[in-house]
Amino acid sequence: MLLAPDRTCVVSLLGSDVSLPEEEQLQQNGYELFQMMVADLPITYHERGNYLEAHFRPLLDAAMEMIMALPDISADASGKHYAQAYIAVQNLIGAQKAAMSMYCRT
Numbered sequence: 001m002l003l004a005p006d007r008t009c010v011v012s013l014l015g016s017d018v019s020l021p022e023e024e025q026l027q028q029n030g031y032e033l034f035q036m037m038v039a040d041l042p043i044t045y046h047e048r049g050n051y052l053e054a055h056f057r058p059l060l061d062a063a064m065e066m067i068m069a070l071p072d073i074s075a076d077a078s079g080k081h082y083a084q085a086y087i088a089v090q091n092l093i094g095a096q097k098a099a100m101s102m103y104c105r106t
Contacts, residue, residue: 004067004089005082013079020083023090030094034059041102052099059095063088 010020021029038055042048066085073081 026090027094030091
């Protein structure tokens with residue numbers, strides 16, 4: 001496994017009958033949620049970057065905390081926690097894409 005669980009890992013833990021959204025949908029959700037969270041961007045790129053970082057950093061920290069806790073999770077509860085970490089990471093990827101798009105706006 002890489003740092004974060006991927007879809008294959010989560011499905012192997014939960015079973016193939018579990019309804020797990022596709023990565024693209026989770027990333028789109030993260031993109032849209034981040035755009036809703038962040039409004040009134042500063043004009044200068046430096047200020048805009050700091051503003052976006054301030055909103056993105058808590059999401060990154062939360063996802064990293066989930067990932068780092070995975071090795072300590074008991075086997076009977078691991079599937080749920082791996083799924084939560086997988087979803088958080090995919091949402092984070094979408095949020096990162098949104099942040100970069102918002103940073104580049106003129």
